[in-house]
Amino acid sequence: MRAARGISIVELMLSASIFTMVLWGLFSAGPKAVGLFRVNFANSNVDDRAMHTIDRIVREVRSAGLDFCTPRLGAPLSSPSLTFQEPSGFDGEVVWGPTTTIAFELDPGEKSDDIDNDGDGLVDEGRVVWTQNPGLAGEVEVILCRRVTELADGEVMNGADDNGNGLRDEAGLSFEFDGSNLTVRLSLADLDSTGHQVTRVIEETVAIRN
Amino acid sequence: MHHQKAARERGTALFIAVYITMLVFGLMIASSSISLGSYNSHRSSVERTRAHFLADAGLSDALVNLRSGGTGAIGSAGYQAAYGGGTFWVEATDIGDGRTSLISTADIGTERVLIQMITESEDSPLHLQYGLFGDEGVLIDSGCLVNSYDSTAGGYVGWNMGSDAHVGSNHGIEIKTGSKIAGDATAGPGDKVSTEYGSTVTGTSSSASELVELPAIDVPAIPSSGSYILSNKSKTLPSGDYHFSSFYVESGARLTVTGPATLVLDEVFLSGSRFFCDTTNGPVKVYCTGKVSIESGSRWGPLNKNPSDLVFLISSKDDVLIASGSDSYGVFYAPNAKVILESGSDIFGGVTAKEIEMQSGSDVHWDSSMGDGGAGGDGHQVVLWRVLSAAEKKLIDHGYAD
Numbered sequence: 001m002r003a004a005r006g007i008s009i010v011e012l013m014l015s016a017s018i019f020t021m022v023l024w025g026l027f028s029a030g031p032k033a034v035g036l037f038r039v040n041f042a043n044s045n046v047d048d049r050a051m052h053t054i055d056r057i058v059r060e061v062r063s064a065g066l067d068f069c070t071p072r073l074g075a076p077l078s079s080p081s082l083t084f085q086e087p088s089g090f091d092g093e094v095v096w097g098p099t100t101t102i103a104f105e106l107d108p109g110e111k112s113d114d115i116d117n118d119g120d121g122l123v124d125e126g127r128v129v130w131t132q133n134p135g136l137a138g139e140v141e142v143i144l145c146r147r148v149t150e151l152a153d154g155e156v157m158n159g160a161d162d163n164g165n166g167l168r169d170e171a172g173l174s175f176e177f178d179g180s181n182l183t184v185r186l187s188l189a190d191l192d193s194t195g196h197q198v199t200r201v202i203e204e205t206v207a208i209r210n
Numbered sequence: 211m212h213h214q215k216a217a218r219e220r221g222t223a224l225f226i227a228v229y230i231t232m233l234v235f236g237l238m239i240a241s242s243s244i245s246l247g248s249y250n251s252h253r254s255s256v257e258r259t260r261a262h263f264l265a266d267a268g269l270s271d272a273l274v275n276l277r278s279g280g281t282g283a284i285g286s287a288g289y290q291a292a293y294g295g296g297t298f299w300v301e302a303t304d305i306g307d308g309r310t311s312l313i314s315t316a317d318i319g320t321e322r323v324l325i326q327m328i329t330e331s332e333d334s335p336l337h338l339q340y341g342l343f344g345d346e347g348v349l350i351d352s353g354c355l356v357n358s359y360d361s362t363a364g365g366y367v368g369w370n371m372g373s374d375a376h377v378g379s380n381h382g383i384e385i386k387t388g389s390k391i392a393g394d395a396t397a398g399p400g401d402k403v404s405t406e407y408g409s410t411v412t413g414t415s416s417s418a419s420e421l422v423e424l425p426a427i428d429v430p431a432i433p434s435s436g437s438y439i440l441s442n443k444s445k446t447l448p449s450g451d452y453h454f455s456s457f458y459v460e461s462g463a464r465l466t467v468t469g470p471a472t473l474v475l476d477e478v479f480l481s482g483s484r485f486f487c488d489t490t491n492g493p494v495k496v497y498c499t500g501k502v503s504i505e506s507g508s509r510w511g512p513l514n515k516n517p518s519d520l521v522f523l524i525s526s527k528d529d530v531l532i533a534s535g536s537d538s539y540g541v542f543y544a545p546n547a548k549v550i551l552e553s554g555s556d557i558f559g560g561v562t563a564k565e566i567e568m569q570s571g572s573d574v575h576w577d578s579s580m581g582d583g584g585a586g587g588d589g590h591q592v593v594l595w596r597v598l599s600a601a602e603k604k605l606i607d608h609g610y611a612d
Contacts, residue, residue, distance in 0.1 A: 052255070055255070055259070059262075059597070062597075063595055063596045063597060086596065087594050087595075087596045088596075089602075089611055089612070090305075090311075090328050090593075090594050090611075090612040091611075091612065092307075094593060094594050179491070209592075209595035209596075210594060210595055210596075
């Protein structure tokens with residue numbers, strides 16, 4: 001009978017209070033933690049995409065032939081595209097593979113007009129496209145990355161170097177030559193859970209080997 | 211009744227507790243799986259990048275080995291070299307015509323990267339191989355010095371002064387009292403190296419078994435722009451091709467030629483002036499078809515002080531007079547002319563000519579980095595660099611490709 005008597009009103013009130021406080025803590029911290037997690041996730045996602053894309057681009061162009069790289073612009077100029085050829089073998093002399101282009105293109109439905117035409121929350125965004133045999137019958141096109149900004153972060157189309165990186169009006173994807181060294185810059189954007197735009201700029205310099 | 215109700219409540223609590231535990235457990239597993247997948251993806255990416263750089267480092271090592279006279283091979287599939295937390299080996303194959311295929315294979319973790327490099331052996335031009343070479347003879351007057359240094363290692367200072375200079379001729383070599391050749395002296399077939407008392411050849415003195423041919427100079431055809439005279443001021447000549455009927459840089463003037471550039475000069479006079487080259491973007495070649503006179507107090511050379519970046523290719527038969535100049539860098543090639551290094555001249559580079567006369571107290575410091583193909587080249591130039599797939603490697607292994 002003693003065991004079935006239950007708990008006192010004081011014990012009940014105390015445990016109810018503790019339970020309420022714990023729940024309150026959980027419910028108040030939870031959304032903030034989730035929100036923070038989503039923001040971090042968005043940042044991390046943009047970082048990952050930027051690194052993977054620039055690694056892929058650099059891997060492609062490292063073994064290109066310098067004489068086949070066009071255009072070869074040096075600071076303060078740069079190009080949003082690069083056409084090149086890589087060696088495919090050696091038969092008494094270097095055998096060059098097909099022409100390849102890596103270029104920035106505006107997303108379908110998006111125009112260069114400072115308006116979010118396609119309603120995805122980003123303005124004038126585009127993508128990085130790898131094209132083999134451009135314009136020929138055997139053309140192959142691969143999208144390496146989406147959500148690339150039309151201009152590099154901090155840059156405005158005004159003929160000046162607004163972001164202080166030595167280039168004028170460079171695109172979200174830019175190629176800059178210094179002798180046989182090529183610097184690739186990539187500017188990516190995305191929206192976090194709160195609808196704010198997250199932008200990342202990454203650059204890598206590679207020595208062209210052939 | 212009380213007993214039955216309590217039992218029901220206990221069952222409900224247990225159900226809720228198990229449900230929550232399973233939910234939390236499930237979330238933990240899902241989170242761990244995502245984290246593990248992400249970690250593996252990152253690890254794989256990092257390992258691939260590291261393997262790439264390790265394979266590239268292996269190739270660099272192999273190239274140094276090749277340029278030092280080795281085969282270029284490092285380790286083997288069964289006995290790999292360890293470096294940077296991974297292992298690698300480099301296979302070297304002679305594919306004919308002086309070419310060598312180097313394939314570096316690097317393993318880090320689960321990633322393997324193969325990179326191929328093909329090099330081509332290239333003899334350095336004759337005019338870069340000798341400190342002095344005189345087709346019809348070399349006369350070294352008293353108190354002269356011919357020695358070597360390595361411009362790629364640093365400037366001409368004590369620790370960088372070497373004994374690798376080579377003085378050669380198709381005829382005799384005469385060395386007067388108090389002169390020193392820090393290196394070898396090789397006279398022509400049947401001729402000899404004559405040394406007076408107090409003169410020194412630190413290496414070997416010998417006679418060659420065959421004649422050395424001095425190739426003719428092929429002067430490029432560039433329309434003449436008339437005379438060029440620079441007096442008492444500084445000026446820069448932009449990159450390009452030029453032909454001047456006479457080229458005077460007068461005392462106190464300073465001319466800097468921006469490479470890549472080709473100058474054809476019918477007459478050259480540097481009268482105590484400065485003649486420099488900016489070879490950052492390419493070499494400067496100077497073809498001299500007539501009289502060349504470099505007067506006392508003149509200085510010349512590339513701004514980077516790499517002698518092989520400024521070559522005077524002199525096709526005329528007129529004597530070439532080089533007066534005392536300090537801290538001057540360049541190479542002279544005059545297969546039809548006698549080059550006279552006037553007393554007190556001091557040149558970093560080398561001279562190859564029909565005949566050479568070093569007057570007393572003049573010095574020539576040969577840049578040993580030129581002897582293997584010029585700066586940056588050691589007789590093996592890289593003609594191909596590419597990342598190989600496993601399938602391409604199999605084709606090479608089975609002889610279907612180089």
